[in-house]
Amino acid sequence: MNTKLLPLVAAIKKILITVLASPLAISLLAQIPTDSLSLWLKADKGVVVSGTNVKEWKDQSGNNFHAATTSVTPPQLVSNELNGLPVIRFNGLDNAMETVSFQTFPNKRGTVIVVVKVRGLGSTSGVGYGTFVSTYYNKGITWQMGSKGPLSIYYDGEGSSGFPVAEMSVGKWAVVSLRRESDTIMQYLRDGTVRFPFRISNNQPDVNPLKIASNGRLEVLNGDIAEIIVYGRVIDEKEMNSIYGYFNKKYQLAFRSPDTPTQKWWLYALLLLPVLGTAIIITKYIAQRKLKKQLAELERLRELDKERQRISREMHDDIGSGLTQIVMMSESVKSKMGSNGEKELSDITDTSRKLVNSMSEIIWSLSPENKTLDQLFAYLREQLNKQLEYSGMNHKIDLPENGNNISLSNEQRRNILLITKEIVNNAIKYSSANNILIQAEIKNNSLAFFVEDDGKGFDINKIYGGNGLKNIKSRIEELGGKMETDSEPGKGSRFKYSISL
Numbered sequence: 001m002n003t004k005l006l007p008l009v010a011a012i013k014k015i016l017i018t019v020l021a022s023p024l025a026i027s028l029l030a031q032i033p034t035d036s037l038s039l040w041l042k043a044d045k046g047v048v049v050s051g052t053n054v055k056e057w058k059d060q061s062g063n064n065f066h067a068a069t070t071s072v073t074p075p076q077l078v079s080n081e082l083n084g085l086p087v088i089r090f091n092g093l094d095n096a097m098e099t100v101s102f103q104t105f106p107n108k109r110g111t112v113i114v115v116v117k118v119r120g121l122g123s124t125s126g127v128g129y130g131t132f133v134s135t136y137y138n139k140g141i142t143w144q145m146g147s148k149g150p151l152s153i154y155y156d157g158e159g160s161s162g163f164p165v166a167e168m169s170v171g172k173w174a175v176v177s178l179r180r181e182s183d184t185i186m187q188y189l190r191d192g193t194v195r196f197p198f199r200i201s202n203n204q205p206d207v208n209p210l211k212i213a214s215n216g217r218l219e220v221l222n223g224d225i226a227e228i229i230v231y232g233r234v235i236d237e238k239e240m241n242s243i244y245g246y247f248n249k250k251y252q253l254a255f256r257s258p259d260t261p262t263q264k265w266w267l268y269a270l271l272l273l274p275v276l277g278t279a280i281i282i283t284k285y286i287a288q289r290k291l292k293k294q295l296a297e298l299e300r301l302r303e304l305d306k307e308r309q310r311i312s313r314e315m316h317d318d319i320g321s322g323l324t325q326i327v328m329m330s331e332s333v334k335s336k337m338g339s340n341g342e343k344e345l346s347d348i349t350d351t352s353r354k355l356v357n358s359m360s361e362i363i364w365s366l367s368p369e370n371k372t373l374d375q376l377f378a379y380l381r382e383q384l385n386k387q388l389e390y391s392g393m394n395h396k397i398d399l400p401e402n403g404n405n406i407s408l409s410n411e412q413r414r415n416i417l418l419i420t421k422e423i424v425n426n427a428i429k430y431s432s433a434n435n436i437l438i439q440a441e442i443k444n445n446s447l448a449f450f451v452e453d454d455g456k457g458f459d460i461n462k463i464y465g466g467n468g469l470k471n472i473k474s475r476i477e478e479l480g481g482k483m484e485t486d487s488e489p490g491k492g493s494r495f496k497y498s499i500s501l
Contacts, residue, residue, distance in 0.1 A: 032229065032246050033239045037061045038102060038110075039210065039230035043077070044085045052076045054088055057097060057212075064100065067212055071096040075213065082117075082173065082226050083252045092122040092130060092222025096214035103207045104135050104143055104230060105180055111235040113177045115227040115247065118147045118170050122222050129153065130221035132176065133228065136208040143205055144215055145178055147223075152176055154188060158201035173226075173253055175244070181234050192244045226251070361417055373403030373447070373501070376413050377440070383417070384424060384438060391428045393453075398439045406442070406501055415475040416449075416499075422472050423451045423495050431455025431493060448498040457487045472497075 032040075039061055046058030046066075053074040057067040069075065075095040081087045090096075104110060114132045121128025127148055134144035137157040144155045152168045168174050168190060177189040186200045212228065213221040227247075235243070248254060364370055364379060377399040388395045408416075420438065427436055433455030440449045476483045481499035 032243050033231075033235070034061075036231050036233040037229070038063060038104075038232045039065050039099065039228065041067060041212075041228040043087045043226045047077055047086070047088065049077050052078070054097070057088070059099070063102070065102050065210075067097045067099040067210075069095075069097050071214075078224065081224060085226065085251065087117075087224040087226045089224050090130075090213040090221045092120065092220050093124060095220055096216070097212040098209040098216075099212070101207050101209050103232070104205045104210060106232045108183050108202075108204055109180055109232070109234055111177065111179045111229075111231040111233070112143075112145070113175060113227075113229040113235075113243065114145075114225060115173065115175050115251070116221075116223060116225050117173045118149070118168065118221075118223040120170065120222045121149055122220050124218040124220050129219045130223060131211070131213055131215050131219045132221060132225070134211045134215045135205055136216075137203055137205055143178075145176065146219065146221065152188070152190065154178065154186070154198075156186075156200040156203065158203055173251070175247060177240075179234055189240075192240060361414070364413075364417075370413065371407050373406040373408055373442070374401065376408060376416060377401070377403060380417060380420060383421060387421060387424055388428070388436070393428070393433055394435045396435075396437050398437070400440060400442055403442060408501075412479060412499070415479050416447075419472050419475050419497060420449055420451070426469075427451065427453045427455065427493065430458070433492065442501070445501050446498055447501055448496060451495045452492065454492045457489050457491045457493050459489060460485050460487050 039059055041057050042060055043057075046060055047054060048056035048058065053069075054077050055069055055074065059065045059067070071094050073091070073094045075091070075097065076089045077086055078089045079086045081089075104112070112133060116132055118130065122130035125148075129146055129148045131144060131146040134146075137143070143157065146153055147168060150167055150170055168176065175189075175191055177187075179187040179189060180200075181187060183202045184199050185197060187194050187197045210230070213225065229243070361383075370376070370379065381397055381399060384395075384397055424436070424438065427433060431453045433453035436451070436453040438449075438451050440447065473483055476497050476499070479499040481497055483495070483497040485493070485495055487493035
């Protein structure tokens with residue numbers, strides 16, 4: 001076996017042993033199905049309050065169908081009411097909430113589940129009716145479920161089914177569910193058991209808010225709600241088992257009849273958890289390897305920066321000082337020997353000065369501290385002003401000041417500097433211009449430079465000796481950029497080059 005995998009295998013074995021030895025760990029995995037989950041409101045999570053006044057109840061399904069209080073008097077968040085967990089209490093008089101609009105029973109199928117306790121009769125209904133949840137069908141009220149004291153009642157909005165459905169105890173927690181399995185048949189479940197299947201109108205709820213504890217006007221619930229779950233499909237028996245297993249574990253209440261099987265999910269958890277644990281360990285192992293590679297790459301880049309700094313220092317200290325000494329010695333010898341050999345010494349001096357300037361530019365472009373476009377513009381302004389100071393030309397340098405967050409590579413910094421200086425140098429040497437403009441702009445993630453003079457111009461179709469234009473084009477191509485030249489004799493010259501950032 002690969003020795004690198006031994007820690008991984010050992011960790012997996014440890015997890016499997018822990019899982020098999022701890023039924024409690026398995027029971028904690030009890031959770032509800034998420035396929036077609038439309039709404040999930042839990043009083044122990046996502047409730048926004050001011051003091052104990054409930055302002056908002058956030059949907060935990062991921063659909064963001066959050067519910068907000070719509071009444072002047074808000075419902076109350078009551079802590080530790082249901083075996084240590086909070087619930088939302090409605091007063092039966094003037095409390096109401098409603099969600100963001102969605103379709104409760106798409107394609108005439110769906111399941112609504114409410115964990116509720118009726119505390120007494122509602123005060124706004126002549127018969128004491130209290131609503132659990134409701135929504136609209138056309139202009140009327142439909143899909144309304146609630147209770148009148150010990151009786152659970154359903155109404156389909158068409159007038160065909162408004163009657164007591166089944167008994168439920170006042171002052172006792174229950175899970176009540178509506179499950180629509182066909183166009184015209186609804187099942188009512190209490191505590192996980194089908195209590196009564198009944199016929200309903202063949203209608204389709206519209207996209208509307210789901211109203212909680214009220215039908216929007218009257219019939220306010222006098223009771224507590226701990227949880228509301230809505231699915232856009234029929235939940236089958238196996239899935240109902242997992243949902244009630246989740247309720248039983250969370251609220252420490254036996255919501256299902258003793259003869260109803262509730263323990264199958266243990267077997268599924270036993271089979272699933274080792275696979276899940278293995279997947280987690282492998283994912284963590286891969287993530288750690290990826291992190292190590294990233295750290296190694298960062299270290300390599302740090303060492304590369306250190307090497308660049310070392311090269312820059314050595315070029316400045318050794319080569320730079322040597323070239324500067326050559327310039328001084330050439331000037332001294334030239335002043336002593338008169339005209340004999342003066343041309344040769346002048347050439348040595350000029351060449352040395354060019355090398356010093358070139359080396360200075362290389363050092364600047366290599367330094368990792370000078371990485372932004374804004375720093376390049378500052379350095380370029382300084383170099384161009386020196387270059388044009390004694391040219392006899394009026395010059396304007398217009399470079400933007402918004403490149404502080406744009407990083408450039410060494411190649412980009414070096415080539416932009418040399419391209420621009422070479423274009424300006426050609427204008428100084430050959431154009432006989434009175435005025436020159438150097439401009440740059442950043443637009444649509446692209447950098448464009450413009451150099452324009454009013455000199456004598458040249459024929460762009462004619463081939464000229466020297467490597468100036470050839471080097472400029474070559475450097476622009478290295479950057480993946482484009483160059484445009486516009487000139488003719490007697491009408492000045494205009495250069496534009498652009499590169500992508």
